Amino acid sequence: MQARMDEVAPDTLTLHEQHGRYPQANSVEDFRRNLAAVQQRIASACLRAGRDPASVRLLPVSKTFDEAHLRMAYAAGCRLLGENKVQEAQRKWEAMADLTDLQWSVIGHLQTNKVKQVARFASEFQALDSLRVAEALDRRLHIEGRQLDVFVQVNTSGEVSKYGLAPDDVGGFLRALPAFSALRVQGLMTLALFSADVSRVRPCFVRLRELRERLRQDAPPGIGLEELSMGMSGDFEIAIEEGATVVRVGQAIFGARAMPDAYYWPTADACP
Numbered sequence: 001m002q003a004r005m006d007e008v009a010p011d012t013l014t015l016h017e018q019h020g021r022y023p024q025a026n027s028v029e030d031f032r033r034n035l036a037a038v039q040q041r042i043a044s045a046c047l048r049a050g051r052d053p054a055s056v057r058l059l060p061v062s063k064t065f066d067e068a069h070l071r072m073a074y075a076a077g078c079r080l081l082g083e084n085k086v087q088e089a090q091r092k093w094e095a096m097a098d099l100t101d102l103q104w105s106v107i108g109h110l111q112t113n114k115v116k117q118v119a120r121f122a123s124e125f126q127a128l129d130s131l132r133v134a135e136a137l138d139r140r141l142h143i144e145g146r147q148l149d150v151f152v153q154v155n156t157s158g159e160v161s162k163y164g165l166a167p168d169d170v171g172g173f174l175r176a177l178p179a180f181s182a183l184r185v186q187g188l189m190t191l192a193l194f195s196a197d198v199s200r201v202r203p204c205f206v207r208l209r210e211l212r213e214r215l216r217q218d219a220p221p222g223i224g225l226e227e228l229s230m231g232m233s234g235d236f237e238i239a240i241e242e243g244a245t246v247v248r249v250g251q252a253i254f255g256a257r258a259m260p261d262a263y264y265w266p267t268a269d270a271c272p
């Protein structure tokens with residue numbers, strides 16, 4: 001187990017962990033204020049980059065927070081929530097089925113034995129990185145009579161601990177996807193390096209954008225590459241400067257999670 005955050009000297013914390021001091025949101029008012037603050041940060045980053053703030057979608061990430069807090073986020077206006085574990089997402093979806101316009105985005109790695117659940121309740125899946133999962137998901141979606149927006153996850157940091165396809169493998173992967181007609185491919189997703197050093201985080205986002213530009217030239221028919229999902233609480237401004245169209249933000253909206261990032265990505269401490 002990694003050292004707890006309070007045992008780590010501040011200058012060794014990653015960008016993500018430095019932002020780990022967000023206060024807990026405990027009322028609808030707190031959520032309104034936090035959402036407004038994040039939208040303001042998005043707007044400022046867009047201004048710096050000469051982009052339209054409407055070109056960046058905020059995906060609030062609710063993982064680890066309980067139903068009561070998710071309901072507050074809903075009351076504050078959230079209609080799509082991101083979860084990285086299928087079981088947790090399904091439990092919340094069932095508990096909150098009364099909120100008929102609340103949708104769910106699964107943003108974490110998926111094993112084929114969980115595709116059935118995702119095909120049933122998710123409206124978006126952001127971590128597609130294998131043909132086995134693509135095939136199994138597509139099959140289940142046809143049974144459910146549904147379609148699903150998907151993002152292909154790319155490992156832009158080169159860390160062995162991260163899921164996602166190697167950049168060189170994405171082109172071939174995309175060419176296989178038109179066979180799966182229930183998957184609506186929207187674009188690419190990545191997690192940047194967990195580092196306090198912006199000069200090492202930014203290249204991950206640049207890599208995803210450049211890969212997208214390269215692949216867009218001859219993308220297979222029906223395969224959309226408009227979207228770039230990149231950036232979290234600690235680094236979304238950098239991601240926006242580099243072209244993010246979706247930012248996945250948890251702690252800046254819900255408050256700090258109890259455990260450091262290394263807990264959720266168990267081998268994240270293997271960073272170079």
Ligand SMILES: *Cc1c(COP(=O)(O)O)cnc(C)c1O
Pocket residue numbers: 016061063084107108191231232233234248249250251252
């Ligand atoms: C948790 C998570 C996020 C959000 O991270 P925060 O630091 O809470 O903003 C983004 N993307 C993925 C894949 C996640 O699991």
